[in-house]
Amino acid sequence: MLLGLLFILFLSYRAWKMRSLSISGMIGAFLVGSAIFLGFAWKGLFLLGCFFVSSSLLSKVKSKQKSFLQDILSKGDQRDIMQVAANGGLPAIIAVVYYFQGTNDTLYITLFCLSLAAANSDTWASEIGTLSKGRPRMLFSLKKVERGTSGAVSLLGSFAGLVGSFFISIMSGFLFSLSILDVLVMTLFGFLGNIFDTVLGQTVQIKYKCKVCQKVTEKRIHCSNIGRKSNSYAFMNNDAVNFTAIVLTTCLAFLIFT
Template identity: 30%
Template sequence: MTLVWEILGGAAAGSVLAHVGRRARMLDQGSAWSLAAAVTALSALGGWLWGATMVLTALAVGLATSIRRRQSSWRLPPPPPLSIEAICARLAWPVSLAVLSRFTPLDLFVAYTGGLAAACADAWATHFGILSKVPPRTLAGARAAVPGMPGAISTLGILASAGGSGLIGFAALACLSLQPLFDHAAPMSRALWLPLSALVGGFSGSLFDSFLAGTAQALYYCENCGTFSETPIHSCGEPARHVRGWTWMTNEAVDASASVIGAGIASATMSLLAWL
């Protein structure tokens, strides 16, 4: 497939995702444009393989968000649309890897998949875990927590995290099997470890996200609503009181860090499995 067709295909797929995300109120205007631009850039820099994997990841995250919205109630309000900062935090590292992908395609594609797997694992853990009937506990300290509190985990959330990261790994392998661009330095037999590498990397990134969210991430409390908030201004419009964490450690900073961790551990896992 020529570069022109890869760019056009990426732009078309990104535009459709952005439009659907806006209609479903999963994205705001800025994040919709950012997602469309990211898919286009990934297709241009890494080829259709990278763009297609990103599209499948977005669909997996959208599925979890849609299920969460159907189960929303007064106790579990629906998640707000993702902001441009949230999209950039999750995709900045994968797009950066795409810049170098023409030189060592498989090695960087593994890291790229691990970063996306971490993002999907976090989304699935959040949207499915909050539906658990068993109260969650903080990863750091194992203390009881309210559903939806940053850093809190549940058995359902852990299983969802593993499922989401593994799904991205298999999706990436499926796309990879259709892309005959790897030479003798990157045999397809080695790529068969991709699902397991993505599972380990994505799951580890999600756990790191929970640990960082429960210890260093800034947490605020809205006196007006009696709920916790990740921002100094709660969704109700009232200012929230800072109760924990570093003010500069936002949810976006945590997501970006988890993406890097997921990418690194996925690459390390692939190297270890290939060596064995």
């Protein structure tokens, strides 16, 4: 156990040194990693690593072409503790419950893997989708918007989300000896998490319209002015949307599988 905790601490520290995590993100990664190691040992930790490493690498791919996102997104490439919790919080909770249940019930394993597949699907869709040459469209109105806008979809981003979900699902199959059917179902649920995230991003995620340049961003202050809320009913930030989408996906899977 001690060896595992030291390994998690080392990885969290290295991620901070590589500027993939902020200091708070490093603390969050250690807590999430420790909880997952408690429940699913090295297999769970390896699967978490598949998500984190792949996501971090994708954030660096063609980073210069993504520089425009700094003008839209409220946070940068360095993940803080809230971003870590949004993506890894539920898998960590499932791992702790699995540990204290003291059972080998595959349901918990499936839900754990599925929740990471949903997180990975959304992350890959966001990181790769922003590289699309054409402008994405809002899911419901089909209106063309700027790349990086929450709630928008593109063919490239959707395909990346599906591949991201399959990546975690197939790794889960190898690590936990799951069937091909389990892998396929997990892939679909993981991609569904990405769809939930898109819907929430369009409907309830808070966005602001700059009074100066008229650009819609996640930043409350833009062009040195406080922006207007683009939707009076929106109240959730991006981290809350990510966490909620993963929770909805996992709860739906739980209701279907039990």
